[in-house]
Amino acid sequence: MEPYATHDYDVVVIGAGGAGLRAAIEARQAGLRTALVCKSLLGKAHTVMAEGGIAAALGNVWPEDNWRVHFRDTMRGGKLLNNWRMVQLFAQEAPERVLELEEWGAAFDRTPDGLILQRDFGGHRYARLAHVGDRTGLEMIRTLQFRAVHLGVDVFMEVTVQRLLTDAGRVAGAFGYRRGDGGFVLFRAPAVILATGGFGKVWKYTSMSWESTGDGVLLALEAGADLIDMEFVQFHPTGMVWPPSARGILVTEGVRGDGGVLRNREGRRFMFDYIPEFFRAETAETEEEADRWYTDKKHNRRPPELLPRDEVTRAIYYEVKAGRGSPHGGVYLDIASRRPAEYIKARLPSMYHQFKELAGVDITREPMEVYPTCHYAMGGVRVDADSAASTLPGLFAAGEIAGGLHGANRLGGNSLSDLLVFGRRAGLYAAQYVQALRNHPQVALDQVAEAARDLLRPFEGPGGENPYALQAELQETMQELVGIFRTGDELRQALDRIAVLGERLQRVRVEGGREFNPAWHLALDLRAMLRTAEAVTLAALERRESRGGHSRLDYPQADPEWGKVNVVVRLRNGRLELERVPLPPLPDELRAILEERG
């Protein structure tokens, strides 16, 4: 085979968003040789798009807040399907991780007495999100990026990892290609951390970039690791609907946190009609009470616009379906009539800019039109709560590609703190794993040769298929058949179509050379997209109930029996297999927290 570059590291981190950067920092701080590999340029990962803030019970705005309340909110938001130990660690450690960012130079908005300001978000009892206007993710990624570079983490930009290498059931390295010149790269390393983010690009309308193709899902499956909770996909309630070219771009939940409300075409605040029993005791019944809550949380209950995202998404779906939608098929998100223009511009500068530039809408004067957009995957690689270790020795996962923390539905703001808490833990435990190794795994050259052959396959197909067209058909299929609401029949149809697309992918023949050739890159990414789509659809077919980010029209209720198990997906002999595994038992002291008044 052709020559390839070889690099030796102790820890290789795949993905340079918040989780990957934080993991690399921790491994490097432990003194290990650390590589960070990313598909884009450094600092462009999807974390940069995070808007609202980092949820952490700092108690700066509401001293009543603490990790126990955050634990309770997160478990309830996830419909109690979360891994309780992950939630506990997460809620306890998130404040330290935010303060650490400040120590590394992040400049959060401030309270009047100079502390980190916190804002309201859906599903959170208290104002809890540390933020920088509506560009918190940018602040976070820059702070981590500067820190990682300063510490001497080696960054391999625009490199795509195609395959994990194993030696006798342990990780031995990773193999991939440089996007710029098409050359091959081998990383020899006993520990690999997956921080590849989500896989929203499998759907048509998404807030995610080209990168979110589920690479981590495919890498983990093919290396033999388990996935969990793949059926739970979050459709964020508020994505742009107009113009068509901007469809799916996110509108931050901060708009609602800062006082914005949802209205149908009749002007009605329809969320009051959709308060589920599970949240009734903690949700305001009247507009007056809801409006008072922003300034007096002790004596009033949360506005229904700030219910967890899955609830709001379903409500918008029903309003539009009932014919009460806006002209372009969404609903109205109105902050213009509720807050002064200066306040809106100060709190939501990116939203102001985004609507002005892309839609010609001034959000300080007019309502926005919004509809749900695919936003987040709750499921992912099955990990140990404390160490972020996958079921394959030497393979760790953190951030969106890891499953378990968010259960059936993620609360807004919990993603950024997830990246920090479990990014750090993945780096820490990967370092410990490497330091404790007695004999190092060896890279098998036949695995390398096979991966190299796979990489070149798209240049050798018989032709007649266009990777862009296949991607579009997959996205249509998933949007139509595996969207917000699902049925068994449609899920089975989706599986058939995914299988056909897989066969058609074999026929793709890419034209042009290996230098920065996006058609080649896409043909390779499509392997991951198809496997991811299949895993989500199979898990969705398996779970015969509705819960959080998984709603079945044919099983519209939550089923207490299904509330006791997670669905695990693994690849065996080339086929995906499913297993129902019981939730880890919840200790009594944590159960008591769940039963406290909300």
Add this chain to the structure above:
Amino acid sequence: MALTEVKTDAVAAAPGGRTRTVHLRVWRGTAAGGEFRDYTVEVDENAVVLDALHRLQATQAPDLAVRWNCKAGRCGSCSAEVNGRPRLTCMTRLSSLPPDRPVVVAPMKTFPVIKDLVPDVSFNYEVAKTMPVFRPGPKGPDGRYRMTQAEVSRIQEFHKCIECWLCQNVCHVIRDHQENLRHFAGPRFFVRLAALDMHPLDTNPREELARFARDRAGVGFCNITKCCTEVCPEDIHITDNAIIPIKERVVDERYDPLLWLWRKVTGAR
């Protein structure tokens, strides 16, 4: 509209907008050479330049190299020169360009090209490795740092930078004089230095930051033509709020007579 059907999330899409025909003239090639090629594509009426490039990629030029990520002006990946003006292609609406002429798209000129619209911007990441690091002072007795919103707002302007490299691309200190690359960090890094210099918690000795700005970053090369400020998609006042204060800092550190006397007496640098 299919709103009455059972499923709406696939079909609740905006009813099809009108389309427009776009004539594109796109630079195609590699470091070895290239040329402008003409294409015609159909896109939504409200589309941006990046939409037209994606359409071109999907239908006629599958190997067209373009960088992009967020498609919302937030990540700074899709910088290019549109009709000769450095822009984010994702935030440039086709309706804002003259309809009677082709839309000319070329890669950023200052950086070596890799392929088509993708330049080699590694210079910027090399400079980033040399930058001084934030060094905070001690925390308050309660283990917390305190800053006012006014102090924070001042540096938040600089933290808005999305590293699109458009300011680096238009700065003629490097655009017209590649030999300056070795001595000149460029506007993006003056913004970073200003953010560090004005960070209320930072304890780097100010004379060291000034010396870095002068000797390593080469702020003296800048002759304040404000090209960088004009192209900044985040509206950062690069020249007025970052570069000029740094230049003043450099001058103060060099010519402050009291400081001069203090150094003379104590032998301090």
